[in-house]
Amino acid sequence: MEIRKNPFTEEYTLVAPHRLRRPWQPQDFCPFCPGAPETGHGWDVLIIPNKYPLLVENPPGPIGHVLFPTFPARGSTLVVIETSQHDVDDISDLPSDHVAKVLAAVVEAQRKTERDPHAVYFLFFRNKGKEIGVSLTHPHSQIYVLPVVPPRVELEMRNSEKWYKTHGQCLHCRVVSEEAGRVVYQNASWRAFVPFYARWPHEVHLYPRRHVSRLTELTPEEVSELADALKKTLCALKKATEKPMPYILVLHQAPLRQSLPYYHLHFEIYGMYRPDGKLKHAAGAELGASLYTLETTPEEAAERLRKAATTCGG
DSSP states (O other), X not given: OEEEEOTTTOOEEEEOGGGGGSOOSOSSOXXXXXXXXXXXXXXXXXXXXXXXXXXXXXXXXXXXXXXXXXXXXXSEEEEEEOOSOSSOSOGGGSOHHHHHHHHHHHHHHHHHHTTOTTOOEEEEEEEEOGGGTOSOOSSEEEEEEESSOOHHHHHHHHHHHXXXXXXXXXXXXXXXXXXXXXEEEEOSSEEEEOOTTOOSTEEEEEEESSOOSSGGGSOHHHHHHHHHHHHHHHHHHHHHSSSOOOEEEEEEOOOTTOOOTTOOOEEEEEEOBOTTSOBOOOOHHHHHHOOOOOSSOHHHHHHHXXXXXXXXXX
């Protein structure tokens, strides 16, 4: 168990061979249901340590290499069990107030993490759908408390800072204000839109209208309205094609304990079905060269999702 860094791309690999032992889409039991050894009884939202972690509080020393940078896998890996109900297809099927409760639990988990001086980054994400390799179908999301800043966020921060120094304003705030044509859903505090530069067939970015760098800076009202926006956006993804869509949701935010005038918290959601309902695969150009191909346009995707969102309840 260790973290290895690519000296050419500055990307990280979390090496954890013990994770081969974790259950893979079991049919006869669910470790996240109430009454399981890891969960117990009497809860409706629960955050527990991952039984097969990528990061631990006291990791072994890395193997080390004279040429390649390595780091101890120090941190934690948590599972957010979003409901006690097993047969819920997606979090968008839950009431908005329950989604708000899930988000509030994540905010509180980050608030606790910010008191740990060794923790550098709080990565919250959600994978949905067997098609993209979800190992357990009980509704859940995940948290990685990392000793490093993810390279994609690092790149966003670097380019956002360049813009800020040149133009004296937050690039993210500018983008949010000008993305009116590709809006999927919005309320008083949040705007969900398909970005001009989308890479995936049904990609949606969800931004707070107010400049906020970290999840713990959100007000209770903004968390409540995030629940509404997230529910409507994920519901729109669910209804955009003829079958429930697999997706990946990732929170991009500033490193822990930092408030940055040039970097804006946002969620990126990657809907993986093409308009024809077939799964979009990342292949040679995407994985080998970071050149993404899109079999639709962001404008068409936004229109599809916007229409679907109007059919979604609260």
